[in-house]
Amino acid sequence: MPDSLLGIQPIFNRQRAIVAYELLFRSPAGGFDDDPVDAESATVQVILNAFIELGVERLGRDKRLFLNMNETLLNSELIQTLPPKRVVLEILETVRVTPELVATAQRLVEQGFVLALDDFVYTPEWDPLLALARIIKFDVLGVDRAAIAAKIAALPAGHRLHLLAEKVETAEQFRDCLELGFDLFQGYYLARPQIISGHRPPANRLQALHLLARLQDDEIGLMEVEQLISRDVTLSYRLLRFIGNAAISQGRPLHTLRQAITLVGLHTIRQWAALLILGSMEGVNPYSFTRALTYALFCQIVGERHFPEERDRLFTAGLFANLDEILLIPLREALEPLPLGQMIKGAILRYEGLLGCVLLQAKQIEDGEQIPNATLPGVGGEQLAVYFLEAFARARALQHEIECSASR
Structure with missing residues (x-):
């Protein structure tokens, strides 16, 4: 029986022709969640299902595909796996507009991505992103015509932007938005989301x-x-x-x-x-997955920034350091049949050498213990804690991708 993988909702132009689609998270309960509790994980799950499980060629023919994005996802390696000419990156209204975010947005535009700003309410801090975006989305559900007109009037002049009205649910709303100058339209009045299904191999x-x-x-x-x-x-x-x-x-x-x-x-x-x-x-606790990824990414970050010659071995040691939690058997028994070098096994089992030292730092940070600076020359304890938080953020962004690519 096919798995229900995601939802897809058409976006129309003024002539009511379909010009794009938004990819939607399909919740475990079976509905389409416009505002999931964990929007980041929801987007990762949508990306995995759309671009790996189903294949982009099955989605919307040659039309653009809208995907929700927060700061973490915009900066993640996951973005680089997406086809820029097919994807609109919909920046959520919850992001903090920082110089770093603007620089990331600029780079993505240069790569060919189109940027949209979601649920937009203008304030001056958004000016740098307005200069890069091509589409502004306004949620018109339950908002009267005068309030919508006021939001549009608040936009600064000089930007070539397409206005998209989302959650258009009545003929009257559609007519009002046409008269107010909207270019694009999305909502139940025009088309409800459709379920896209596929199979996952074991x-x-x-x-x-x-x-x-x-x-x-x-x-x-x-x-x-x-x-x-x-x-x-x-x-x-x-x-x-x-x-x-x-x-x-x-x-x-x-x-x-x-x-x-x-x-x-x-x-x-x-x-x-x-x-x-x-x-x-199959059957792996999601927390254990996240922990394994966090350790692997923490070790990789330390390697890339301080011990580049050991980067790959550090990633491997971190990846297998919590294998006992994943397999639910003693760690030594879990590692025994695997063709890992003694350097990596010694680091995991006895915290030996540089690899073991980095793993021990990860454990101490996770346990909230004091970090001794002398154990990693030139790397301070506070710096390591920042690396661990960075690794955890990246691991969470990948967690649902890993779970969704698993056989079910």
């Missing part, structure tokens, strides 16, 4: 663990990575789907797995494979 847990461990070996080369991934049809399919979105956006359609690896690089392909393999395991 995966073998033990085989996946061995594959995951082998892919993290720092001695592995491109040809072996290609061979290992090629043996797992499910993993090959998911990776080609995921990387294919970025390739098509660059005018470089993929025909082979080697092309995909060459396009994104060996380091990136190994990390994305790790995420998708972890996501193939």
Whole structure:
């Protein structure tokens, strides 16, 4: 039986022709949630379902696809997997407009993404983003004509913006919005969201663990990575789907797995494979997933910024450091059958060496203990705590992606 993966709602122009679609989170209860409690995780789930499970070619033909975005997602690597010419990044009204956010928005526009501002109410702090956005969304549900007109009048002159009226539910609302100069329209009066369904393929847990461990070996080369991934049809399919979105956006359609690896690089392909393999395991506590990812990303951040030669081994050590929680067996027993080097196993089991020291710092930060500065030369305790928070934020953004790519 197909899985109900997401919702899709048309967006119309003034002639009532469909010009775009918004991708909507489908809640566990079966409804479409315009304002989920965890908007970030909801968007990650939508992205995974739309661009990996279903494939962008099934969605809206050649029309633009609107996706909700907060600060974390705008800065995440996940954005780089999306096809810029097909996606409108809908910046939520809850974001804080900072110089860093504006710089990120500028970079995304230069890459070809269209920016929209959601549920917009003008204040001067939004001026830098208004200069970059092409679409402004106004929620017109329960708002009278005069109030809508006042919101439009408050917009500063000089910006070439398309106005989109969302939650248009009556003929009168539609007529008012036409007369007020709106260009785009979305709501139940015009079309209700439709469910998009698909199937998720299964995966073998033990085989996946061995594959995951082998892919993290720092001695592995491109040809072996290609061979290992090629043996797992499910993993090959998911990776080609995921990387294919970025390739098509660059005018470089993929025909082979080697092309995909060459396009994104060996380091990136190994990390994305790790995420998708972890996501193939059934019955794992979501908290354990988040914790494993946080440790892996924390170790990776420390490696990238202070010990670049150990970056990959640090990521691997962090990824497997809490494997006992994922498999619900003792850690030594969980690691025993895996082809991990003694350096990594010693770090995980006994906190040996640099890798073990970084893992110990992660545990101390998580437990709220005092961090001894001397254990990592040149890296202060406060700095490590900031790295851990950064890793946790990135892990949360990936959590639902991992869960949704798992077989069910």
